[in-house]
Amino acid sequence: MDYQFAERVNKLRSSAIREILQVTEMPDVISLAGGLPAEELFPIAEIQAAVNQVLEQGEAAASLQYGPTEGYLPLRRQIAGIMQERGVSCSSEEILITSGSQQSLDLLGRVFLNHGDTVLVENPTYLGALQAFEVFEPRFKAVPTDDEGMVPEALERAIIEYSPKLVYLVPTFQNPTGRSMNRERRWAVAEILRRYQVVLVEDDPYSALRFEGEELPCIKSIENDRVIYLSTFSKTVVPGFRVGWMVGDPRVIGSMAKCKQGADLHTNSLVQHILARYLQETDSPAHVARIKAEYKRRKDAMLTALAREFPPEVTWSLPEGGMFLWVQLPEGVDTGLLLAEAIAEKVAFVPGKAFFVGEGGENTMRLNYSNSSPELINEGIRRLARLIKPHLDVA
Numbered sequence: 174m175d176y177q178f179a180e181r182v183n184k185l186r187s188s189a190i191r192e193i194l195q196v197t198e199m200p201d202v203i204s205l206a207g208g209l210p211a212e213e214l215f216p217i218a219e220i221q222a223a224v225n226q227v228l229e230q231g232e233a234a235a236s237l238q239y240g241p242t243e244g245y246l247p248l249r250r251q252i253a254g255i256m257q258e259r260g261v262s263c264s265s266e267e268i269l270i271t272s273g274s275q276q277s278l279d280l281l282g283r284v285f286l287n288h289g290d291t292v293l294v295e296n297p298t299y300l301g302a303l304q305a306f307e308v309f310e311p312r313f314k315a316v317p318t319d320d321e322g323m324v325p326e327a328l329e330r331a332i333i334e335y336s337p338k339l340v341y342l343v344p345t346f347q348n349p350t351g352r353s354m355n356r357e358r359r360w361a362v363a364e365i366l367r368r369y370q371v372v373l374v375e376d377d378p379y380s381a382l383r384f385e386g387e388e389l390p391c392i393k394s395i396e397n398d399r400v401i402y403l404s405t406f407s408k409t410v411v412p413g414f415r416v417g418w419m420v421g422d423p424r425v426i427g428s429m430a431k432c433k434q435g436a437d438l439h440t441n442s443l444v445q446h447i448l449a450r451y452l453q454e455t456d457s458p459a460h461v462a463r464i465k466a467e468y469k470r471r472k473d474a475m476l477t478a479l480a481r482e483f484p485p486e487v488t489w490s491l492p493e494g495g496m497f498l499w500v501q502l503p504e505g506v507d508t509g510l511l512l513a514e515a516i517a518e519k520v521a522f523v524p525g526k527a528f529f530v531g532e533g534g535e536n537t538m539r540l541n542y543s544n545s546s547p548e549l550i551n552e553g554i555r556r557l558a559r560l561i562k563p564h565l566d567v568a
C-alpha cells in the first residue's frame with residue numbers, strides 16, 4: 174500500500190533520542206542518554222495507598238467517568254497551591270491539566286502557530302518542543318545563549334527583527350544543558366516581554382529539583398500577563414502518570430481546552446484522582462527532598478568522574494538541579510561518530526547536535542545522571558574518557 178501522508182508528516186524529523194533509547198534499553202548498556210527519573214525512588218507504596226483510597230472510598234465511579242476537559246477541580250486547586258509556592262497567584266480557571274507538559278507544547282502549537290510564524294528558542298533547546306511545534310511548520314530562530322541562559326539583548330534584537338509569535342524558554346536546569354538563566358536576566362526578559370508585547374512559553378519541569386544554590390524566581394512570577402507557564406508531575410512524582418499543567422490567561426486556557434477536546438477530551442480521570450489523593454495524603458515535599466538528595470549524589474559522582482577521567486580540553490556545565498549536564502569537546506570532535514563507538518563499548522549518551530536549531534553542536538553531548546547509580550556513572554565516564562582521547566589527537 175502506498176500511503177499518501179500529509180506533506181508536514183514527511184518533513185518531520187524523528188527524535189534522535191528515541192532511536193538512541195532503543196539501543197540503550199539493552200540490559201548491559203550503561204545509559205547516560207535518556208531523561209528518565211530514578212525508578213528506585215518512585216513512591217510506589219504511597220501510590221498504592223492512593224489507588225486503594227480512590228477505588229474504595231466512594232470516589233470510584235467519578236474516577237472512572239468522563240471528566241472536565243480543564244482537569245479534575247481538586248487537583249487544579251492543589252496545583253494553584255504549588256503555583257503559590259512558586260510565587261504565582263492563580264485561580265483554577267487559569268490552570269489546564271494536560272497529558273504531561275508535552276501535550277501543552279502540542280496544544281500551544283495548535284493554538285498559536287500558523288505556517289511560517291516565528292518561534293524564538295535557546296540554542297540548544299528541548300528537542301521535544303521542536304518536535305511538538307514542527308508539525309505546525311513555524312520558523313525557529315535561535316537566540317544566542319550562554320552559561321547564564323538566553324542573552325536578553327540578543328532576545329530584544331531577535332524580537333525586533335523577526336516579530337515572533339512565541340518565545341520558548343526552559344530557564345531553570347534546562348534540558349539539555351542543565352544550565353539556568355540568572356536572576357538579572359529573568360527580570361530583563363520580563364521587561365522585554367512587556368515592552369514588545371510578546372508571549373513567552375516558560376517550560377519548567379525541573380525547578381522543583383534544586384539541590385544546591387539560590388532559588389530563582391520563575392519568569393511567570395515576575396511578569397504574569399505575557400507568560401504561559403508549563404510544569405509537570407513527571408519529575409516529582411512519576412512520569413508514567415502523564416500529568417502536567419499549564420497556567421495562563423483564561424482566554425488562552427479556553428482555546429487550549431477546545432483543542433484538547435479534539436485531542437483526547439481530557440487527561441485520564443483515574444490518574445488525576447490518584448494524584449490528587451497522593452498529594453493530599455502523603456508528605457510529597459519529603460519525597461521530593463529524597464529525590465533531590467539522591468540526584469545530588471549522582472551529579473557529584475559524575476562531576477568527580479569527569480574531573481578525574483576526561484582530558485583537560487573538555488569542559489562541562491555545573492548544574493545546581495535537574496537531571497542533565499552538558500559536555501563540550503574541542504571543535505572538530507564529532508560526538509555522533511563517538512556515539513557509535515560508545516555503544517560498541519556499552520555506554521550511551523545523546524550527541525548534542527540533536528538539540529540545536531540550524532548549525533552547530535557537533536562537538537557537544539548531553540549526559541543524564543538521574544537514572545544511573547554512582548557506580549555505573551563512574552564506569553560509564555571511564556569508558557567514555559577512553560574513547561574520547563583518540564578523537565582529541567586527530568581533532
Ligand SMILES: Cc1ncc(COP(=O)(O)O)c(C=O)c1O
Pocket residue numbers: 208272273274275276299301343348376378404405406407412415416417
Ligand atoms: C524541558 C521539558 N519539557 C517538557 C518535557 C515533557 O515532560 P512531561 O513528561 O511532563 O510530558 C520534558 C521531559 O523531559 C522536558 O525536559
